[in-house]
Amino acid sequence: MQNFNKKVTRNDVAKLAGTSSAVVSYVINNGPKPVSEKTRRKVLEAIKITGYQPNNIARALVSGKSRCLGLIIPNISNPFIASLAHAIEGEAIDRGFVILLGDSDDREDKELDLLKFFLQRQVDGIIYNAIKDPYLDLLSSSNTPFVLLNHMASLTPGLRVVKINEYQASFDVVKMMIAKGYRKIAIICGPKSMHNTQERIRGWKSALISHGLNPDPALIFYSDYTRNDGYFAALDLIMNAQYDSVFTTNEMQAFGALRAFKERGIKVPDDIGMATFNATELSEFVVPSFAAMFQPVKLVAQHVLNMVLNHEVTDSVYNVPYIVKDGMSLRDH
Known part of the structure; x- marks a missing residue:
């Protein structure tokens, strides 16, 4: 039976691998000090045997990076919004980030609550599809990188926007x-x-x-x-x-x-x-x-991640290309 009371620690891994907890940390974080290949294999094997999971919260406190991005969308039941969120999540995972999804359900009060929650969680960036006008003052004062999706109002200098015409x-x-x-x-x-x-x-x-x-x-x-x-x-x-x-x-x-x-x-x-x-x-x-x-939602996702993760980008607007396709719902009239 699994023992839920005993949590595996870094010290447990070190003991099994015959090394120190500091060396275990170097293996997990790929540094800052080098570790021999033989010791590295021992540590990885000990991690596998014990089922040790690194404390990402502690790592975030040390590094200042959560590896999490907040995504605020208006309504996940909309197939287009769902397909876009899916593409953004996939692109984020490919780059080593996790998406925290917030569905505002087309409610501005809930949208504001989600935005505050993500800022309090100190996510590394926010991808934000506002219902109407985004809460720019709150975002700008947070110093958290953000990208606006489908922002239609007049653009303020310094905004990063991915939108369609x-x-x-x-x-x-x-x-x-x-x-x-x-x-x-x-x-x-x-x-x-x-x-x-x-x-x-x-x-x-x-x-x-x-x-x-x-x-x-x-x-x-x-x-x-x-x-x-x-x-x-x-x-x-x-x-x-x-x-x-x-x-x-x-x-x-x-x-x-x-x-x-x-x-x-x-x-x-x-x-x-x-x-x-x-x-x-x-x-x-x-x-x-x-x-x-x-x-093209995959292309949109790529540009969104480029913008939110590239902190050197200040004033940037990406106009999404689109395709107009005929279908059986029209005929020559």
Whole structure:
């Protein structure tokens, strides 16, 4: 039976290896003093036999490094956010860091609590996707390196930001829909108060205007970025608008809208066209597959880690490249 009362210490390893606890420390930390290969093998074998686990908290106190990064995201149930978090965690692990994940659940009070918690834990850096405006004063006063994800407000000098051009990406999706022959393109977007909502609407409007089409305000439907809200926004659209296609600015909204159309006997793409934004591989496996804008999340993760770990970077913005792909949810109209 395992003995939970007896914790293996560095001294236990040293005794089994026939050396000192200081030498065990040198092996674990690769220094600062050299250790012969023969002694090193003895120490590693003793660690294996005893199951010794180094005290990372103590090591962090000595080195000033926790090897932990805080990641604050708005909602892990969003497939795009989940795929991005997964990519960031994988990239961090490859570089010897662990991610502490904080899901704000689209609540600004919880977002602030998570930020304070990570700062109190003295993480080595914070990767921060704010719901609306980030708490920049708190971050800047902490001297903790941080990177902002998808920050849409006016940039303050000295910020490190990884973002997509929401306006241009939205413009390009709607442009693709227009090229297919669609003319009355409705938009199901996010909450009116959010910066990304306004940028995506602005891209939708500009694409229509540049092609001589009218961006009818009656074709704008605000909703939360959820399946449920996408479903009810689509029902509102069905009952109250004249349209030939719909652009959902979030993948979960698209799933909800697709169900609403199916329940009402509206076929995609036979009756209407659909396209979405920030899609994941899920959009390629629904029927019909969605025409959509995709972000390369692995590339995003690499740039995020480069920025948060490179303390010499002061004023840097990385504009994420994106791909607009056709799908079976659109047809030549």
